[in-house]
Amino acid sequence: MKPASFAYxxxxxxxxxxxxxxxxxxxxxxxxxxxxxxxxxxxxxxQPARLIDLNAIKGLDFxxxxxxxxxxxxxxxxxxxxxSSLVRAACPLLAEAAQSIGHYAIRARGTLGGSLAxxxxxxxxxxxxxxxxxxxxxxxxxxxxxxxxxxFFVSLxxxxxxxxxxxVSVGFPKAAPREAHAFVQFSRxxxxxxxxxxxxxxxxxxxxxxxxxxxxxxxxxxKPVVPTRLIEQSEGKVPEPAALAAAAREAVSPAENPRVPxxxxxxxVEVLTRRALQKCLNSN
Amino acid sequence: MLEFELxxxxxxxxxxxxxxKLLSDVLREDCRLTGxxxxxxxxxxxxxxxxxxxxxxxxxxxxxxxxxxxxxxxxEAIAAGGRPGALQQALxxxxxxxxxxxxxxxxxxxxxxxxxxxxPSEEEVRxxxxxxxxxxxxxxxxxxxxxxxxxxxx
Ligand SMILES: Cc1cc2nc3c(=O)[nH]c(=O)nc-3n(C[C@H](O)[C@H](O)[C@H](O)COP(=O)(O)OP(=O)(O)OC[C@H]3O[C@@H](n4cnc5c(N)ncnc54)[C@H](O)[C@@H]3O)c2cc1C
Ligand code: FES
Ligand code: FES
Numbered sequence: 001m002k003p004a005s006f007a008y009x010x011x012x013x014x015x016x017x018x019x020x021x022x023x024x025x026x027x028x029x030x031x032x033x034x035x036x037x038x039x040x041x042x043x044x045x046x047q048p049a050r051l052i053d054l055n056a057i058k059g060l061d062f063x064x065x066x067x068x069x070x071x072x073x074x075x076x077x078x079x080x081x082x083x084s085s086l087v088r089a090a091c092p093l094l095a096e097a098a099q100s101i102g103h104y105a106i107r108a109r110g111t112l113g114g115s116l117a118x119x120x121x122x123x124x125x126x127x128x129x130x131x132x133x134x135x136x137x138x139x140x141x142x143x144x145x146x147x148x149x150x151x152f153f154v155s156l157x158x159x160x161x162x163x164x165x166x167x168v169s170v171g172f173p174k175a176a177p178r179e180a181h182a183f184v185q186f187s188r189x190x191x192x193x194x195x196x197x198x199x200x201x202x203x204x205x206x207x208x209x210x211x212x213x214x215x216x217x218x219x220x221x222x223k224p225v226v227p228t229r230l231i232e233q234s235e236g237k238v239p240e241p242a243a244l245a246a247a248a249r250e251a252v253s254p255a256e257n258p259r260v261p262x263x264x265x266x267x268x269v270e271v272l273t274r275r276a277l278q279k280c281l282n283s284n
Numbered sequence: 285m286l287e288f289e290l291x292x293x294x295x296x297x298x299x300x301x302x303x304x305k306l307l308s309d310v311l312r313e314d315c316r317l318t319g320x321x322x323x324x325x326x327x328x329x330x331x332x333x334x335x336x337x338x339x340x341x342x343x344x345x346x347x348x349x350x351x352x353x354x355x356x357x358x359x360e361a362i363a364a365g366g367r368p369g370a371l372q373q374a375l376x377x378x379x380x381x382x383x384x385x386x387x388x389x390x391x392x393x394x395x396x397x398x399x400x401x402x403x404p405s406e407e408e409v410r411x412x413x414x415x416x417x418x419x420x421x422x423x424x425x426x427x428x429x430x431x432x433x434x435x436x437x438x
Contacts, residue, residue, distance in 0.1 A: 042325050051303070103330070
């Protein structure tokens, strides 16, 4: 399995990369960690005529804390996110999710921007971005724009990103001091993409009622699901994991799949949601 | 065809290759370093794992042309001078290999990991080992060998 021929570019700056993308349009593809694009090219599922290697661009690999968010550069590796003390403290759900991606060597190379642009419906980082309401900063020939994660993912491996645009960074909102989180997923083997995954972050008020719930479900539909109605209805109430989990089961519409029946995925969503909420309550 | 230089195990290699040529193939065919094995060519099996600037990476998911300004370390650097490294010795003693096809990738993965976490638990070793497929051993003796090597370094 060898990739088809391509021309190789290694820009040194974001401006240079954007100019190359503008010049070559859809025949060029950005290359970040190569942990998704590489397999697709080796299997000839992707045959871009040009690769724009982002790895030599300075300044796309950073972690910054602002007042309300952690801003993370697109070229930041999964491993860096998982092990960063800043992310662990300010956005622990993200750190935990990143730690569960694939395997050690995959995490050492794969990047935040690549994962979001690739938009695998079972991937951890798109799910966390949608769950937390992250903001994705994108640069292109028409300037910069910030896109809410919920609006970024369109369907299976499809986003609103134009072929001449690049993800520059992502702003993840910080967790409140008493906020509890859990990331749980189910896969047949360690490191496989999840058959279902649930991300939860919950803040209780002094009376132990839900002040803010963030909930996202991955691997079940063609993009991460954020069950907004369920979330809004839960606010102000005492959290009941079993009832919320049953509601989450009804909030998803998994596609029928010969290997994974829809009813099985619904069952997984219920069990994982209950476990995730329980884990949050136990840590409170 | 492009001409470029690679730094592999501290030595410069002049390479003439197309951009599409995988690092795994350049190491094996151009640098004549056949210790890096190629199994699946899509990132799953871990046989081709090498170190890039000390970090583990699938050589089958890198194009050699990307690696011009980086230090590549392959299994050939580990048994420098013909003496097995600590992890290799432990794999030998604990019977951690049979056909040996997976072994180079496992050694390179844990060369990096044991630097980061010198005293891993069995659970942590198994978690990291999940990225390297072995079709012979059933993994038990590989885990034992890695723990033994980590213990010996303590
Ligand atoms: C064995 C194996 C197991 C894996 N398991 C998991 C898993 O469990 N969970 C998971 O989430 N992922 C998993 N992955 C995928 C991994 O997380 C990838 O790192 C990630 O999906 C893509 O990131 P990348 O940096 O490697 O991107 P690349 O492969 O380089 O690129 C992916 C796509 O994004 C585009 N792109 C890259 N960067 C940008 C940017 N800045 N702006 C715009 N477009 C960009 C590319 O053009 C390409 O279309 C696995 C991979 C392997 C090989
Ligand atoms: S050959 Fe590279 S991971 Fe299998
Ligand atoms: S020893 Fe044969 S594949 Fe591992």
